[in-house]
Amino acid sequence: MTDPRRLDLALRVAMPAVIAAAALAAWEALVRLYEVPAYLVPAPSEVARTLVADWSILGPSLVVTLRTTLAAFAVAVVLGTLTAFLFVQSRWIELALFPYAVLLQVTPIVAIAPLVIIWVKDIQTALVVCAAIVAIFPVISNTTLGLRSVDPGLAALFRMYRASRLQQLVRLRIPSAAPYFFGGLRIASGLALIGAVVAEFVAGTGGHAGGLAYQILQAGYQLNIPRLFAALLLVTLAGIALFAAMVGISKLALAHWHESELVAER
Amino acid sequence: MNLAEQAQRSVAPSPAVLTARGAAKTYPGGVRALEPVDLEVREGEFVTLIGPSGCGKSTLLRILAGLAAPSGGEIRWWGGGADRLGEPGRHLSFVFQDPTLMPWASVAANVRLPLDLARRARGESDPRVAAALGLVGLGGFESSYPRQLSGGMQMRVSIARALVTDPDLLLMDEPFGALDEITRARLDADLLALWSRRRLTVVFVTHSIYEAVFLSTRVLVLSARPGRIVGEVAIDAPFPRGDAFRVSTGFAGFCQRLSDLLAQASATGAVGA
Numbered sequence: 001m002t003d004p005r006r007l008d009l010a011l012r013v014a015m016p017a018v019i020a021a022a023a024l025a026a027w028e029a030l031v032r033l034y035e036v037p038a039y040l041v042p043a044p045s046e047v048a049r050t051l052v053a054d055w056s057i058l059g060p061s062l063v064v065t066l067r068t069t070l071a072a073f074a075v076a077v078v079l080g081t082l083t084a085f086l087f088v089q090s091r092w093i094e095l096a097l098f099p100y101a102v103l104l105q106v107t108p109i110v111a112i113a114p115l116v117i118i119w120v121k122d123i124q125t126a127l128v129v130c131a132a133i134v135a136i137f138p139v140i141s142n143t144t145l146g147l148r149s150v151d152p153g154l155a156a157l158f159r160m161y162r163a164s165r166l167q168q169l170v171r172l173r174i175p176s177a178a179p180y181f182f183g184g185l186r187i188a189s190g191l192a193l194i195g196a197v198v199a200e201f202v203a204g205t206g207g208h209a210g211g212l213a214y215q216i217l218q219a220g221y222q223l224n225i226p227r228l229f230a231a232l233l234l235v236t237l238a239g240i241a242l243f244a245a246m247v248g249i250s251k252l253a254l255a256h257w258h259e260s261e262l263v264a265e266r
Numbered sequence: 267m268n269l270a271e272q273a274q275r276s277v278a279p280s281p282a283v284l285t286a287r288g289a290a291k292t293y294p295g296g297v298r299a300l301e302p303v304d305l306e307v308r309e310g311e312f313v314t315l316i317g318p319s320g321c322g323k324s325t326l327l328r329i330l331a332g333l334a335a336p337s338g339g340e341i342r343w344w345g346g347g348a349d350r351l352g353e354p355g356r357h358l359s360f361v362f363q364d365p366t367l368m369p370w371a372s373v374a375a376n377v378r379l380p381l382d383l384a385r386r387a388r389g390e391s392d393p394r395v396a397a398a399l400g401l402v403g404l405g406g407f408e409s410s411y412p413r414q415l416s417g418g419m420q421m422r423v424s425i426a427r428a429l430v431t432d433p434d435l436l437l438m439d440e441p442f443g444a445l446d447e448i449t450r451a452r453l454d455a456d457l458l459a460l461w462s463r464r465r466l467t468v469v470f471v472t473h474s475i476y477e478a479v480f481l482s483t484r485v486l487v488l489s490a491r492p493g494r495i496v497g498e499v500a501i502d503a504p505f506p507r508g509d510a511f512r513v514s515t516g517f518a519g520f521c522q523r524l525s526d527l528l529a530q531a532s533a534t535g536a537v538g539a
Contacts, residue, residue: 153366156333160360161383162352171382175370257370257411 042226047233050226058215058227062234065196065211068124069242072131073192077185079132080139087140088147088173105137109195113202123203127210130202131195138187146180147173179258182250189242197235212238280309281344283435283467284330288339291325299325301494302339305486307435307469312461314470314482316524318532322493323471324363324439330469331360331437343435359428361438365420367412367427373399374408377427384431391430398426401460418449429460438470442477454480455508462505475528479520480512487524489531497527 024044030036031043038046051058083101087094113130120126150172158168200213212231219228288302300322307313315323328334330341332348341348344356351358359380367376374395375382381391399405402422412420421441428436442450458481461468472478478485479501487497501520503511511517 151366153362153364154368157360157362157366157379158383160331160333161380163383167383171379172368175368178370257413259413 039223039225042229046226047229051230051233054227054230058212058231058234061210061212061215061231062238065193065200065213065235066238068127068131068196068200068211069193069238071128072135072196073189073242075128075132076135076139076188076192080136080184080188081143081181083136083140084143084147087144094144101137101140104133109134109198110202113199117199117203123210127196127199127203130199131192134195134198135188135192138184138191139181142180142184142187143177146177146184149180150176179254182246182253186243186246186250189246190239193235193239193242280311282306282342283309283311283344284469285342285345286326286330286339287342289326289329289336289341290338291322291329291334292337298492300329300336301492303493303495305495307467309467310465312458312468312470312481312483314472314478314485315488316472316475316478316485316528317488317493318490318528319473321488321490321531323488326488326493327437327439327469327471331358333360355434357431357433358435358437359431359433361424361428361436361441363440363443365412365417365424367420367423369412371411372408373404373410373412373415373423376412376423377430379427380431394430394432395426398430399423401429402426402456418445418453421445421453425457429464434467436466436468438468440471440473443472443474450477451512457481458505458507475521475524476512478524479517480507485524487527487531496531499523499527 028043028045031041042050083097087098109130112133116130116133117123117126120129154172154176155168158172163171196211197213200211201217203210204217212235215231216228216235219225219231284305284307286303286305288304289300290298290302291300292298303326305313315326317323325334329336332341332343332351343351343358346356350356368379371379374392377395377398378391381394396405396408399408402425404419404422404426407415407419407423412423415423425441442453445453454477457468460466468481470478470481482501485499485501486495487499488494489496499520503514503516503520
């Protein structure tokens with residue numbers, strides 16, 4: 001009846017929900033009380049109504065942004081993981097290339113995006129490239145760290161039993177790296193969305209009728225603030241959904257052994 | 267009984283399993299961990315290395331296992347080099363200070379590891395895994411994960427993994443050092459039973475005098491760093507040894523001799539340093 005796990009889950013859902021309800025109620029009350037015009041701050045009910053009314057416009061935009069995000073995320077995970085494997089193969093390769101990975105990380109995407117958009121002819125591809133540049137670094141650094149954090153005792157054991165390089169990789173390094181890798185995925189999924197939205201902003205409204213950032217820009221130009229809020233809400237919800245999906249995948253993969261995914265017992 | 271054993275030894279000395287000739291270890295940078303050591307371990311012996319903390323006994327054991335290369339001297343296993351280890355009748359297993367288990371793998375998968383790495387078929391290895399787990403009293407825990415087990419049980423898994431290759435020589439580096447006294451005494455007794463049943467040759471490292479006397483046929487005392495062998499005590503008490511041996515006067519006598527040797531060893535080490 002009073003399963004502590006279920007109680008924990010209930011609290012986890014209930015507490016933020018209470019906060020959200022209180023904040024929304026206060027927002028709604030303040031807007032109505034001071035009769036704030038919708039073109040400045042729309043009431044939550046107004047945003048919700050717009051979300052439903054404009055779904056025919058916002059829905060497809062959400063799909064466009066999500067498609068860019070997921071494509072960029074996939075590219076970042078594949079390329080990032082391959083790079084990490086390359087790094088751990090040789091100290092020299094890592095020494096030579098790691099600074100450039102950092103370079104990618106520290107250069108603001110807003111600054112590179114215009115170049116990428118000029119260089120890459122297809123605008124959709126350009127957006128994916130921009131978002132992937134933002135998302136790739138945590139995958140590289142976390143996976144590299146993970147592949148290197150092998151228990152020295154286990155490493156000695158594998159050497160003693162004359163494990164081949166491939167056996168060490170598959171049976172020792174990859175499982176050791178898994179928790180780090182999934183940590184990297186969580187960060188990268190959020191960054192891919194941010195990268196996609198930023199790139200859409202830079203690409204602007206010219207010619208490409210596109211994602212949620214396009215809708216936010218358009219709504220801003222037209223002072224359609226309720227729609228702007230609705231689009232913003234969709235970006236946020238997409239981010240939360242991505243994060244939740246990553247947490248779920250990580251749980252599926254690690255639940256049976258890793259401390260981070262264990263439910264506190266006793 | 268003593269006489270009979272001695273007579274047997276002098277008539278037919280069992281072949282040497284492990285020989286160290288002037289094995290020494292100096293780390294790059296000039297830190298001397300181990301002075302040249304000569305030792306010979308014969309088939310069926312249970313030899314324990316004992317010494318003050320940091321005296322290089324673990325270093326010596328790792329060298330004896332081929333896990334670390336000596337900076338001088340040489341080690342022979344059954345008269346041959348490291349490249350011949352793993353041939354029939356030349357299987358060596360090592361038990362680390364910590365259980366050193368893969369947390370992501372079940373108990374059975376952990377124990378099966380040496381066989382998997384040797385690319386043995388599951389049909390062949392599964393019965394051996396079950397047998398090894400049975401030997402350490404962990405039958406039925408195949409699908410558990412290491413984190414679900416107590417420290418003592420994890421150590422048993424580690425020992426099962428060492429036994430699954432059916433080793434001829436078992437090297438153990440303070441395997442029970444982190445366990446409580448009661449668990450340790452039980453595992454000591456189990457180990458001794460295994461040793462006599464499987465006719466193993468064991469080299470054991472500990473810093474517990476009682477454990478050394480209880481388990482061994484011979485105890486080597488190492489001095490403080492840099493380690494060297496400063497004494498040797500043959501524990502010529504009969505087997506099987508039970509709880510009665512732990513409280514016998516003979517046991518106390520051996521402990522006293524080892525204790526004296528250890529005190530001397532620490533003193534000479536301090537002077538040398």
